[in-house]
Amino acid sequence: MIIGIDLGTTNSLVAVWEGEHARILPNALGNLLTPSVVGLDDQGQLVAGDIARERLNTHPHLTTSLFKRYMGSARETLLGGRAYRAEELSAMLLRSLKADAERALGLAVHAAVISVPAYFSDAQRKATRIAGELAGLKIEKLINEPTAAALAYGLQQRSEATFLVFDLGGGTFDVSILELFEGIMEVRASAGDNFLGGEDFDDRLVEHFIAKVGSADLPDTAQPAMAQRLRREAQRVRHALGQAQDARFTLREQGREWSLELTQSELAEIVRPLLDRLRAPIERALRDARIKVADLDEILLVGGTTRMPLVRKLVAALFGRIPGMLLNPDEVVAQGAAIQAALHARHASLEEVVLTDVCPYTLGIETSVQLGADYQNGHYLPIIERNTVVPVSRSRTVSTLRDNQKVVTLGIYQGESRLVKNNIFLGELEIPVPPRKAGEVTLDVRFTYDNNGLLEAQVHLPINGDTRRLVIENNPGVLAPNEIAQRLAALEALKVHPRDQQINTLLLARMERLYQESLGDGRQYIAGLANHFQQMLDTQDERQIREVRVDITQRLTRFEQEV
Structure with missing residues (x-):
């Protein structure tokens, strides 16, 4: 038996596919919604859901909530004298949901499909898998929450449509644009904010x-x-x-x-x-999907927070129409997860449904770019850009930088920033190369990303046929408090440079935003302008900086008007 679980920030649900529909299973108290709160009772036993929520007031040292927000981080919560990571706390909740499902079904449950925010990083997805394993569940698939909602809606619709899922839950906000065509549910683009709910x-x-x-x-x-x-x-x-x-x-x-x-x-x-923050992910998703608001057939509201009249009014104003709520916004994600579980189990009634998804973040490598006579490290070269349909395999070719170079260290990153220091480090490969003149040794870098969020990096050297490979499985690290203090002290010790002047900082920030919002050729254009401006800043020549700043500002204005 495979169940579907909506592991939410505020509430969680469990569902199963029965015959021709998905059924939400009640918990031990008969409620369909289980508060995402866990803790220990006075004897050190696990309590979860409504009971734990009640103990938040009376036993705060033994109870906790909102831990989903810290999945994939090193943050720990102290309960009863022991520190727990977020995945351990989630495992406590999942174990309770598993027991509720077994009680309702009268069957043992060993596997599950779990929903996650579309904008969850690789580290957060891996932490969710670990939580499931700690709870005694085999995680058959992680499904993005808006995709799950769209899947549930698509089964009701069963006709061609393009729709946007507006998913505002207790702790996260996701927006996805999907197309239903001839039995295929295709995700066109996703965006979101993991700290807005x-x-x-x-x-x-x-x-x-x-x-x-x-x-x-x-x-x-x-x-x-x-x-x-x-x-x-x-x-x-x-x-x-x-x-x-x-x-x-x-x-x-x-x-x-x-x-x-x-x-x-x-x-x-x-x-x-907070309402203003909802706009940017919507605009990014529409831009990445290359879809206009007028092309959308439906706007679907998902998540309990969409019940707020303020949110509904905002959505209606943004899209010029009343959003749809054909299915219960609290339950639709769990229903979609149950449908995905049935698809995985090859349920006969769902054979005609095909689901595709996208990679939510850009994946790439660190490179060096030439600024004048020198090379500057730390620049980002995208290989798989965000919202590419998965599974996907993409490659780029790079070359050695120095004469007689013997080793190339390939840093692998996830994120949307032009500079790797602002992205998430995933891992690195060291590749021995034959010593030759700079540029003579080329490396074919191939990234392969699958439906379960697994990234494989492969580097091939045509000059000798050597191939190196790395499967990204480690969690990105987080800065310890002492590391943060050290970095702040280092920044404060720097002398003020022209690039720190507000007008220059504003232009750099604008280019960073446009780079993150753009894709493909647009990104290359913005990166070129940013690199040129940085080169001018390094001259510390105020007159040249001012002239270049005016020119680039005009170029950016034209660029934004043409997009």
Whole structure:
């Protein structure tokens, strides 16, 4: 038996394919939604879901939530005297969901399809797989959440359509554009923000409440139990303002009461910065898919936070139409995961459905570029660009840089920045090369990326037939606090250079944004302008810098108008 699991930031669900439809399975309490909260009871036993959520207030030292946001990082949470990584906490929740499924089905469950945010990195995806394995599940596939939702919708639709999935959950925001054509569900593009969701809206409400009633007069809001009480009250108020024009935010402690009246219009102002952040991923996905808003047949809302009237109004304004909610936004991802599980099990009723997906991030290598008479390291050469349909294999050819070079070190990265220092390091290959004149030894670098997010890097030397290979499986590291302090100190010790002047910094930032938003030839054009400008900055000649800055600014304006 293969089940489908929506492993959410705020709530999680488990579903199974039965006959002709996906069924959400209830947990031990009879609820379909299981809060993504885990902890230990007073005897050190695992508690999860509603029980654990209740203990967040009373036993904050034994209970935790929102750990999905830290998947793939080295962050640890202390529970009962022991430190747990996010994948271990997720495994606790998955183990509870597995037990609920077995109880509901009366069968043993050994495998699952788990949904993840489309914008999850390779490290976060691997951490999710590890969590499943720790929970005693064989992970047959990770499916992107918007793709799962679209799959569930496609089974209802069963006709040709192009649609955008707007997935705003408790902790993450994803947008995907998909096409359904002759039984094929094809993902055209995905974008998102892994730190934008309903929990952030609650944080804004808490901050507003503290600011208005006066933090000096309140109990210690940093204390875990108090922080959790404020968060729960904020969530209640946010939900209430979805139904009524006003609601009261109230905190009671030791016989005292603090309260604040809030209206829907005030809520809109409080969360406006978050609503504004929803726009950029939508624009990027449309641009990458080369699709105009008018070409979309449907706008689908997914995730509990899309129930907010403010969010629905924003979506309606952005797309000029009322978004669709044919399926329950809380349940549709789990239903899609169950459908994918049935597809994997080759269920007869789903034989005609074919699903394709995309690589959410650009994958590439570090290279050097010539700036004047010198070469500068640390530049990014994309090999597989984001939103390429997977499985995919792409290659680029590079060459040696110095005379009699004996070794080439190939750094492998993931991300959208022009410079590798701003991307995520995945691994490296050291390739011995025969000593020749610079440029005489070429290397064919091939990246292969599969449906499960596994990257293989292969380097072939035509000059002698040698081939080296690396399968990327390690998690990218994170900076320890002492490393962060060292880097900050190093930056502060630098003397002010012309590139640090605000007007120059603004132009560099603009080019960085355009580089990340562009693909292919557009990226090469922006990179060329950025490299030229950096070369001018290094001259420290203010007149030349000013002339080049004006010229590049005009070029960028024309570039943006033509896109």
